[in-house]
Amino acid sequence: MAGSSHGHTPAAWxxxxxxxxxxxxxxxxxxxxxxxxxxxxxxVVLLGGVVGYIMRMMGLGQPKQNHPVHQVADDRTAAGAQG
Incomplete structure (x- = not known):
């Protein structure tokens, strides 16, 4: 997870x-x-989850399509289709 920037957003923190x-x-x-x-x-614990979810919906979380793990998978799929 360290290489994927998982949780490094204002919503997560x-x-x-x-x-x-x-x-x-x-x-x-x-x-x-x-x-x-x-x-x-x-x-209050549950409130933390709700606040994080709302902040993610407001755009303060990491979008899934820009996640590095998905980019690597997309690059491999594109390379396999070309070769």
Whole structure:
């Protein structure tokens, strides 16, 4: 994955940061034995996924057709068709 720029977009970073904060909130309240706070933290985790998806739809994610993995596959397919 390191060579494919997977997750190196504002949408990915924002979604993961929000989800991480929610995970920390949920963990803190789980240790404190406060179920309501735990579920609030889990809601923040889900919010991170929603925010990342919305940002991707707004164009802040990496488009699939420009992904390096797809470009390599397309180059191989084109080379096979010519030869």
């Amino acid at each position: 924002t979604g993961v940061i929000i989800a991480f904060i929610g995970f920390c909130i949920a963990g803190m309240f789980m240790v404190a034995a406060r179920p309501a706070g735990f579920w609030v933290g889990m809601a």
